Amino acid sequence: MLWVKAIHIFFVIAWFAVLFYLPRLFVYHAMCEDEAGKERFKVMERKLYKGMGTPCMLGTLIFGIWMLTFNPSYYFSSGWMHAKLTLVVLLIGYHHMCGAHLKRFARDENTKSHVYFRWFNEVPVLFLLAIVILVVVRPF
Numbered sequence: 001m002l003w004v005k006a007i008h009i010f011f012v013i014a015w016f017a018v019l020f021y022l023p024r025l026f027v028y029h030a031m032c033e034d035e036a037g038k039e040r041f042k043v044m045e046r047k048l049y050k051g052m053g054t055p056c057m058l059g060t061l062i063f064g065i066w067m068l069t070f071n072p073s074y075y076f077s078s079g080w081m082h083a084k085l086t087l088v089v090l091l092i093g094y095h096h097m098c099g100a101h102l103k104r105f106a107r108d109e110n111t112k113s114h115v116y117f118r119w120f121n122e123v124p125v126l127f128l129l130a131i132v133i134l135v136v137v138r139p140f
Helices: 002-031 035-068 079-106 114-120 123-137
Strands: none
Touching (some): 002 114
């Protein structure tokens, strides 16, 4: 079980690294005015999202579900776990929103400002804080 937990934590950290960095790239991409820079951001964003982000999200989910199988009656009767799983579902939605923004940038159809992406970039921090508190403190 400890190996599964360790690998789950690894994937969570890697996924959050992507969720912190990709929207930051969107900030700079939205500010970019030269064509070569825009093309460079498109490549960086695509590789980060598809090459690391999605595989790490899937690893997080696979190893997280695997951990749930070790003691399902406890986990599914715990309020903190229901709250955590709700946040994970919302985080998956955020991940897919990043993918939608990436596609708009790739088609040169982005209409959002760098200020929007600066705020958008803060969302995963709130998710991480809430999830860590739920898992460590288990308030309910």
